[in-house]
Amino acid sequence: MLRIYNTLTRKKEDFRPLEPGKVKMYVCGVTVYSDAHVGHAMSALVFDIIRRYFIYRGYEVQFVMNYTDVDDKIIARANQTGADPLKLAEGYIDAYRRNLVDLNVLPASANPRATQTMAEIQAMIAGLIEKGYAYASENGDVYFRVAKDEDYGRLSGRRLEDMQAGARIEVGEQKENPLDFALWKAAKPGEPEWDSPWGKGRPGWHIECSAMNLAILGEQIDIHGGGNDLIFPHHENEIAQSESYTGKEFARYWIHNGMLQLGGEKMSKSLGNLVTIDEFLSERDGDVMRMLILTGSYRAPLAFTDDSLDSAEKALERLKSGLRPASPNASGLDPRAAATLSDQAEATQQAFSETMDDDFNTPGAIAALFELVKTINTARDAGANADQLDPAQKTLRTLTDVFGLRLADKQGSGDADMFIDLLIEVRTEMRKQKQWAMSDLIRDRLKDLGVTLEDSKDGTTWHW
RNA sequence: GGCGUCGUGGCCAAGUGGUAAGGCAAGGGUCUGCAAAACCCUGAUCACGGGUUCGAAUCCCGUCGACGCCUCCA
Structure with a gap:
């Protein structure tokens, strides 16, 4: 009720x-x-x-x-x-x-x-x-x-x-x-x-x-x-x-x-x-304002400061981290470990509704989402593949949609994607040959262009 | 002055009777060629003073403080 x-x-x-x-x-x-x-x-x-x-x-x-x-x-x-x-x-x-x-x-x-x-x-x-x-x-x-x-x-x-x-x-x-x-x-x-x-x-x-x-x-x-x-x-x-x-x-x-x-x-x-x-x-994404509001209760006064906005922005990044794809070479989890993902998705969905039912308690509901994010990230680190992450990520997406969060990458023109993938492919070969200086240069230069690379033992991922 | 909301760790904040969610920040660690990310670990007895109760952040009284309304205002 x-x-x-x-x-x-x-x-x-x-x-x-x-x-x-x-x-x-x-x-x-x-x-x-x-x-x-x-x-x-x-x-x-x-x-x-x-x-x-x-x-x-x-x-x-x-x-x-x-x-x-x-x-x-x-x-x-x-x-x-x-x-x-x-x-x-x-x-x-x-x-x-x-x-x-x-x-x-x-x-x-x-x-x-x-x-x-x-x-x-x-x-x-x-x-x-x-x-x-x-x-x-x-x-x-x-x-x-x-x-x-x-x-x-x-x-x-x-x-x-x-x-x-x-x-x-x-x-x-x-x-x-x-x-x-x-x-x-x-x-x-x-x-x-x-x-x-x-x-x-x-x-x-x-x-x-x-x-x-x-x-x-x-x-x-x-x-x-x-x-x-x-x-x-x-x-x-x-x-x-x-x-x-x-x-x-x-x-x-x-x-x-x-x-x-x-x-x-x-x-x-x-x-x-x-x-x-x-x-x-002109300074920040609309999602940041929304996140600021979600982390407070709607009836209380809310402080609009650089600190509170920075914090909201970071929290937003954290939510987004749950949506990042599986590692390219993920080996996959055993079924029992994968089941914890769907279990958590279900638990989160329920906690979300129960909390929101209590006078739109968004801070509590957000906390439930963070728990799901943690479970997803842990599973990804453990080698979950895309299919295994999918149900939990879908739930996360559904619930953040309810909040009206877009969680979009900063730019992502789409056209650049294939070239970035190509660069990463080349860089991966260089890393195999331990050409660290050149690898780091590519990573740094891409960072300047707003593209962040993340290396893991299962391959390299990137996001805007 | 009247009416109302509220006062929880460094910051934001959930929790309204059974021994304090979560996020940010900080410190330590794991992973990594490095970096980043992620993950793990570390911290509060709840403004203050009384009272009720076996037991209170949570109920009652008082004090202090903040904010809003009492004129236009989301």
């Missing part, structure tokens, strides 16, 4: 989908007003891994991730640069899409955008007004009436009374209660605007997610995810809107990833302590 830590109850709970065998999940995407950073990558990767695990377990997964393509920051940014806000957003959406591809994140079932969900958003706002959960102010804003929602605050564990103290109404807002939040914002001059029953304007931030969920996934979903910085107010408000509108429980399980830390602090656009995904990928 898969167990998930539910932010709503602060407990691990058995996962029971609304519909057997199917998972509806929605993850809050990004507001596209600048380049995405590795913190966004973390969130995308965490939920990609969760999604892939559901698929591995045989679920049919509907995965929706939105783009917030109209909001204050986008408008502010556009005004600074003289660009059109919607075009600006479009550009950043394209960039983020490319980032996700580079990070090997599976494409979402749907990527709704605020600007393309306008009808649904307005319908929902109108419904909320009708039910008394929202009101339009004189200036054309529409606010959600927090006091009308008895269990407001249940996700973030806050009580309205506690929050009243520090809350203030900004100049120009016409709220009944300082904690009321905007569903619709009246347009100011020069801003993107849409017609509505309340005058020209644009949606507030929270309503788009509620409307998109309703439009694409329906009134109830299994899993709602996002960074834990969204718990309040964003997800709290989503619950308030959706449940007030439909009268039904919105999401069964709320999953939140921890924040990526740079210099001991949360990486964020407002703090400015960020590394963009593009910057990261």
Whole structure:
């Protein structure tokens, strides 16, 4: 039984989908007003891994991730640069899409955008007004009436009374209660605007997610995810809107990833302590970021440092070592010794699932994979041939696929392979004649070109 | 101040009642012409102080500390 830590109850709970065998999940995407950073990558990767695990377990997964393509920051940014806000957003959406591809994140079932969900958003706002959960102010804003929602605050564990103290109404807002939040914002001059029953304007931030969920996934979903910085107010408000509108429980399980830390602090656009995904990928492979996340637990803060990345990179190499081919002249193991390979493969597969079932415990699951790697390497050293290694290596490949790791060699154009093989063949002859100096030169020069040779008593292997 | 998460070997980190997985780093060794890789061996009593229990890293109370949210934020 898969167990998930539910932010709503602060407990691990058995996962029971609304519909057997199917998972509806929605993850809050990004507001596209600048380049995405590795913190966004973390969130995308965490939920990609969760999604892939559901698929591995045989679920049919509907995965929706939105783009917030109209909001204050986008408008502010556009005004600074003289660009059109919607075009600006479009550009950043394209960039983020490319980032996700580079990070090997599976494409979402749907990527709704605020600007393309306008009808649904307005319908929902109108419904909320009708039910008394929202009101339009004189200036054309529409606010959600927090006091009308008895269990407001249940996700973030806050009580309205506690929050009243520090809350203030900004100049120009016409709220009944300082904690009321905007569903619709009246347009100011020069801003993107849409017609509505309340005058020209644009949606507030929270309503788009509620409307998109309703439009694409329906009134109830299994899993709602996002960074834990969204718990309040964003997800709290989503619950308030959706449940007030439909009268039904919105999401069964709320999953939140921890924040990526740079210099001991949360990486964020407002703090400015960020590394963009593009910057990261120019330095290291996307697998490294994924591995970093896998070696930590998704709910905890994660340190993004050179040391932690180096460590992740090495760990990745270690996983890859399990996939290296048998030695060219392997003599083969006796059947009994070979059986330990398939035994371990089976044990690993089981340990993998058991561990992952416990709230996606990736560090534990990775540990299981390392055990398999060790068994494979030991067997290879002992002379296992390709056929004997195959089942265990297939298992390793399958399970690393579940994590979305590509484990690809650095380059490997393919065309060079035959020449490298030829060089090795020649070098092997030289080594037989003890021409060490020339043999070492070939090895060194190939190393400079990124090709690593490894000699063993059973022959020479190479990898990029 | 309120709400929440957390504090395990040099670093990262699993483990939520029965005497501490795994990775990285370090040291020693095997293999090897050398190198690399791989393999083997070596290390923690779990922030601190109380308490519950036959028994606690694991439950309870307190202290200290870190981080997140309480305004936009993955």
